[in-house]
Amino acid sequence: MDEPGSEIDVERPRLVERDDLLATLVRIADDASHHHGKLVLLSGEAGVGKTALVEALLGALPASLTLRRGACDNVTTPAPLGPFLEAAPELDDVPLPAPHDDNAVLFRVAGGVLSAGPTVVVLEDMHWADGASLDLLRYLGRRIDRLDLALIITFRNDEVAADHPLRVVLGDLATAAGTVRIAVPPLSPSGVDRLATAVGSGVDTSTLHQRTGGNAFYVTEVLATGDDDVPATVRDAVMARVSRLGEGARRTLGAAAVLGPDADVDLLADVAGRPIQDIDECVARGVLVTDGLRVTFRHELARRAVEESLTLATRTELHAHALAQLRRRGSGDDRRLAHHADASGDRVAVLEHGPRAAELAAARGAHREAAAHLRTVLEALPAGSATQADVLDRLATELCLTGHAQEALDIEHQALAAHRTGGDVVREGRALRWISRLSWMLGRGAVSDQFAHRAIEVLEPAGPGHELAMAYSNLAQIRMLGDDVAGAQIWGGRALALASDLDDVFVRTHALNNVGTALANGDRLDEGVTMLRESLGLALDHGFVDHAARAYCNLSVSLSLHRHHAEAEQVMAEGVTFASERDLDYYGDYITAMLATSAVERGAFADAERLVERLLRIPHLAVVTRIPALTVQGLLDILRGDGPGDALGEAWRLAEGTREPQRLVPVALAMAEAAWVAGRPDDVTRALDILWTRNAEQPHPWRTGELAWRLHAAGAGRDLPGPAAEPFALMLDGRNRDAAARWRALGSPVWAARALATSDDVEDVRHGLVALETLGALGVRDAVMRDRYARGLSAVRGPRASSAAHPAGLTTREAEVLQLLGQGMSNAEIAATLFVTPKTVGHHVSAVLRKLETSSRARAVAVAAARGLLMSR
Numbered sequence: 001m002d003e004p005g006s007e008i009d010v011e012r013p014r015l016v017e018r019d020d021l022l023a024t025l026v027r028i029a030d031d032a033s034h035h036h037g038k039l040v041l042l043s044g045e046a047g048v049g050k051t052a053l054v055e056a057l058l059g060a061l062p063a064s065l066t067l068r069r070g071a072c073d074n075v076t077t078p079a080p081l082g083p084f085l086e087a088a089p090e091l092d093d094v095p096l097p098a099p100h101d102d103n104a105v106l107f108r109v110a111g112g113v114l115s116a117g118p119t120v121v122v123l124e125d126m127h128w129a130d131g132a133s134l135d136l137l138r139y140l141g142r143r144i145d146r147l148d149l150a151l152i153i154t155f156r157n158d159e160v161a162a163d164h165p166l167r168v169v170l171g172d173l174a175t176a177a178g179t180v181r182i183a184v185p186p187l188s189p190s191g192v193d194r195l196a197t198a199v200g201s202g203v204d205t206s207t208l209h210q211r212t213g214g215n216a217f218y219v220t221e222v223l224a225t226g227d228d229d230v231p232a233t234v235r236d237a238v239m240a241r242v243s244r245l246g247e248g249a250r251r252t253l254g255a256a257a258v259l260g261p262d263a264d265v266d267l268l269a270d271v272a273g274r275p276i277q278d279i280d281e282c283v284a285r286g287v288l289v290t291d292g293l294r295v296t297f298r299h300e301l302a303r304r305a306v307e308e309s310l311t312l313a314t315r316t317e318l319h320a321h322a323l324a325q326l327r328r329r330g331s332g333d334d335r336r337l338a339h340h341a342d343a344s345g346d347r348v349a350v351l352e353h354g355p356r357a358a359e360l361a362a363a364r365g366a367h368r369e370a371a372a373h374l375r376t377v378l379e380a381l382p383a384g385s386a387t388q389a390d391v392l393d394r395l396a397t398e399l400c401l402t403g404h405a406q407e408a409l410d411i412e413h414q415a416l417a418a419h420r421t422g423g424d425v426v427r428e429g430r431a432l433r434w435i436s437r438l439s440w441m442l443g444r445g446a447v448s449d450q451f452a453h454r455a456i457e458v459l460e461p462a463g464p465g466h467e468l469a470m471a472y473s474n475l476a477q478i479r480m481l482g483d484d485v486a487g488a489q490i491w492g493g494r495a496l497a498l499a500s501d502l503d504d505v506f507v508r509t510h511a512l513n514n515v516g517t518a519l520a521n522g523d524r525l526d527e528g529v530t531m532l533r534e535s536l537g538l539a540l541d542h543g544f545v546d547h548a549a550r551a552y553c554n555l556s557v558s559l560s561l562h563r564h565h566a567e568a569e570q571v572m573a574e575g576v577t578f579a580s581e582r583d584l585d586y587y588g589d590y591i592t593a594m595l596a597t598s599a600v601e602r603g604a605f606a607d608a609e610r611l612v613e614r615l616l617r618i619p620h621l622a623v624v625t626r627i628p629a630l631t632v633q634g635l636l637d638i639l640r641g642d643g644p645g646d647a648l649g650e651a652w653r654l655a656e657g658t659r660e661p662q663r664l665v666p667v668a669l670a671m672a673e674a675a676w677v678a679g680r681p682d683d684v685t686r687a688l689d690i691l692w693t694r695n696a697e698q699p700h701p702w703r704t705g706e707l708a709w710r711l712h713a714a715g716a717g718r719d720l721p722g723p724a725a726e727p728f729a730l731m732l733d734g735r736n737r738d739a740a741a742r743w744r745a746l747g748s749p750v751w752a753a754r755a756l757a758t759s760d761d762v763e764d765v766r767h768g769l770v771a772l773e774t775l776g777a778l779g780v781r782d783a784v785m786r787d788r789y790a791r792g793l794s795a796v797r798g799p800r801a802s803s804a805a806h807p808a809g810l811t812t813r814e815a816e817v818l819q820l821l822g823q824g825m826s827n828a829e830i831a832a833t834l835f836v837t838p839k840t841v842g843h844h845v846s847a848v849l850r851k852l853e854t855s856s857r858a859r860a861v862a863v864a865a866a867r868g869l870l871m872s873r
Helices: 019-032 050-060 082-087 089-093 104-114 131-146 165-173 189-198 205-212 216-225 234-242 247-262 265-272 276-284 300-309 312-328 334-343 347-363 367-380 388-401 405-422 425-441 445-462 466-481 485-502 505-521 525-542 545-561 565-581 585-601 605-616 623-640 647-658 661-677 681-697 701-713 726-732 736-746 749-757 762-775 778-790 801-805 812-822 827-834 838-851 857-866
Strands: 038-043 066-071 119-124 149-155 179-183 288-290 294-297
Touching: 019 038, 019 050, 019 119, 019 149, 019 179, 038 050, 038 131, 038 165, 050 119, 050 149, 066 082, 082 089, 082 119, 082 131, 089 104, 104 131, 131 149, 131 165, 131 367, 189 205, 189 216, 205 216, 216 234, 234 300, 247 265, 247 276, 247 294, 247 300, 247 312, 247 334, 265 276, 265 294, 265 312, 276 288, 276 294, 294 300, 312 334, 334 347, 334 367, 347 367, 347 388, 367 388, 388 405, 388 425, 405 425, 425 445, 425 466, 445 466, 466 485, 466 505, 485 505, 505 525, 505 545, 525 545, 545 565, 545 585, 565 585, 585 605, 585 623, 585 749, 605 623, 605 838, 623 647, 623 661, 623 778, 647 661, 661 681, 661 701, 661 778, 681 701, 701 726, 726 736, 726 749, 736 749, 736 762, 749 762, 749 778, 762 778, 812 827, 812 838, 812 857, 827 838, 838 857
Parallel strands: 038 149, 038 179, 066 119, 119 149
Antiparallel strands: 288 294
């Protein structure tokens, strides 16, 4: 064995093959001082050299930049907002949000603190970050281009699978302005040779590169041993270096592995039970590094290798020492204390610190971590513990908030059994209500209804209270979602009465939303909207974020259903702003889908297409949002005459899974439109039969009108079960010109054009066809002309004024597209020039080819040039 000190010195950082990457990072940091913020996603495998690159960057930056740094580790359950609090400790002074509020205030403060003057923030190993940190990362990433901030995060790309929480955030930020991706590659054979030459090693560098794959940490660990042989794994390389330490130093190293990166020198010595000289030996050998106050491993790979080498007895003993020493020092870090308590088998200490750690994590929005703490607490609880039911309730809530509804449901069933055993009727009723809600989230409507009733049956004998009021409101919500207006009023009315007696603003806000939506979606729009606006106002005043977002959604849907497009879009704009400021993507995306639906009604096809294209690119888009987005996509294709593609089929499959009329009806109506445009009237009837029967049970004027009109257009007219909304009633009565005027007043030009085009008056038909072509609804235009022909009516053609004035009959926009084709532009380039989507350009190109009677773009340009249709440049 070599004598101490004979190892080759590789501890001084050496950057090899990283000059270009460093120059890029320096440039990005400089941009932050000129109001061009950037989010840098710095990725690479473990040990590839990300930290060394960051160290070099920080050393190269001017003093005029503020530097902040934080990191994550996988030693314990991640600390809520851990890396950000390390980088900006002052954020710890921001008060925790109220129970029904979110982290919006903290996030705004964080944005201000981290960009107060040109700042570079480095957050390392974000693949281990907690949920709240990832939420804040998403918040900052979406606004980074407006901040004086270069935010650099490092992560291991080989540890971030498709379902990893960080991967979801990276997907959300993929197209955000200011996002930059940088991958740190392994060293090349030449790079390995340079490192070996720099330290005077005689190792065979070809074998070294082949064995290590150019992993910088692995290479330097091998070089540090001074041996010519190359260990088979990075773990073997680390342990080869560890084996050269004395017994006391190895004991100290084991304690450092257990403590992780937060160990100060005195704490490490006390936990190891060894003198500080043993720490010095570890540092001298390059296994540990120190900044003078804290001691840590040179790399997490080394820490893990040492920890895995410890026997179970030694590991347990060291954790027990760590717990004792931290308590003796008065540590208030319940997360860390709970970790050492669990690892040392101290159940009493787990039950003391675990619940508090979970509470703090939940309060800061780190719900995944709160659930992890609660699982540990559950395992430590003795059988039949009186607190088991409470822990199960809390765990179910955290699981629900992290999107694990099925697991939350399973846990809540356990909580229900525990509450029954303990004889706590009120909490039994609450558990029944939660099971109802979770069942609805999983698409199990009948089960949800069953447990909603059982909750009320259990709670009513216990007397008035918050839980009974919420049970009433929960059933009102179920009735509202099922289009049962009367049922929503009955149960919502009970909830509102009890909320008034109890002065319970939370219940009142929830119940007003349910009853208001039911009334507005029925035939009492004004009354319903008044209740929804009151619910929204209460939610905003009291910080009920979820209630406010839900009110925005339901107001948007109700106003759109009644074709109050201007008012609806004002509410939608407010709702999208509210959601985007708080990164409430679930609600923001849903309202965006409603905006797209409204845009189709207004004839703004390009706007609708742009919105749904963005939505459908989002990973893990919620089903309730994907359904309307796909429906709009299918409708646009139908209206333009391209056929529905696969969009409506997928939308219908998803809608059937929910069994909710508000999801099923729009898709079925779109499928009926597709069948009519394709000339399949029997399919129209099949698509609408079930809806007609259900609507007849509780007739809705707008739904009745549209169903009746579509069946009439398919030659299957029926007696109305109730009044139809005025524009549809006028169309069914043959007063198409009046209907068109009413549609225009409502801001629905597509329906106005359809009303004229299906009139018995030839002039009306001519104007209707012109309007349909102007809107780009060529599929509807062609279907109208086909039906007229089938009925033996005279053919009516009404080219647009702009088309008639063009020698080839092109519209103004088609003529613009032709000119750009003549300049050799692609669809994407034309789209950027005209501020439309590439898909819209595709429709215009198809129209140009058809009108010029050519089959290719090149031929169309040639024909246009020959006919003098292209402007000289």
